[in-house]
Amino acid sequence: MPESFTDSPLLTERFDEALHYATAHHARQLRKGTPVPYVAHLLAVASLVLEMHGDEDEAIGGLLHDVVEDGGGTVALAEIGERFGPTVAEIVLANSDRVDGDPVDRGDRGRAWYERKRAYVDAFPSKSPAALRVSLADKVHNARSILLDYRTHGDALWARFKQGQGLATRVYYRELARAFEREAPRMGPEAAPFVEELRRTVDAITALAESHQGPDTRATFDG
Incomplete structure (x- = not known):
């Protein structure tokens, strides 16, 4: 089949500018526990958003979704x-579970993490479809990476997250899968296969953990 083309580019110099902005902000950052530049994740998120038929604002939001949370703040x-417009800013803010540091008492980091993640999931009904698609792309890529590395490194993987044997991370991703399933109709038909992929990947992580550790003691935030 011959290649297809559009009459005008779907990605403009705004996307190029956002890529440079993202690479500059994350220039020294690596993926947790790896020598992989963090920008690999940002490129993957932007790619997945475009595969969901997201527009340029969403692709830019994918590139920038961690800038605020990872030190950029307000x-x-x-x-x-100012540089990319209010729609992009809204997507980035909706994908930040903290803005200027940890909003919960730093003396109890476990509780702070739990409260941030629960608040992030609880806010799904108020997030725009665009923000949800960027979030879905982010979580699909993260879940894929977790599963691949879990198969490769076993339970040593969880040391990256500083959460013992990874129960909290698995609970969080199960809650994410449920939340995206609830919101799937708002994200459009092109996002549906990625909602299904997240569920399959999360279930595979759970099954692998059961083979290593036995059944999780908690399935969801509430038990």
């Missing part, structure tokens, strides 16, 4: 709004 959020 200053970066304002700059993103």
Whole structure:
């Protein structure tokens, strides 16, 4: 089949500018426990968003979705709004579970992590379809990476997350899969296969953990 083309580019110089912005912000950052540049994740998220038929704003949101959470804070959020527009800024904010540091008492980091993640999932009904597609792309790529590395490294993987044997991470991803399934109709038919992929990947992580550790003691946030 011959290649297809559009009359005008779907990605413009705004996307190029966002890529440079993202690579500059994350220039020294690596994926947890690996020598992989963090930008590999950002490129994967943007790619998955485009595969869901997301537009340029969503692709840019995919590139920038961690800038605010990973140290940029409200200053970066304002700059993103000025340079890339309010829609992109809204997507980035919706995909940040903290803005200027940890909003919960730093003396109890486990509880702070749990409360941030629960609040992130609980806010799904108020997130725009665009923000949800970026979030889905982010979680699909993260879940894929977790499963691949779990198969490769076994339970040593969980040391990257500083959560013992990984129960909290698995609970969080099960809750994410349920939340995306509830919101799937709002994200459009092109996102549906990725909702299904997240469920399959999360279930595979759970099954692998059971083979290593036995059944999880908790399946969801509430038990």
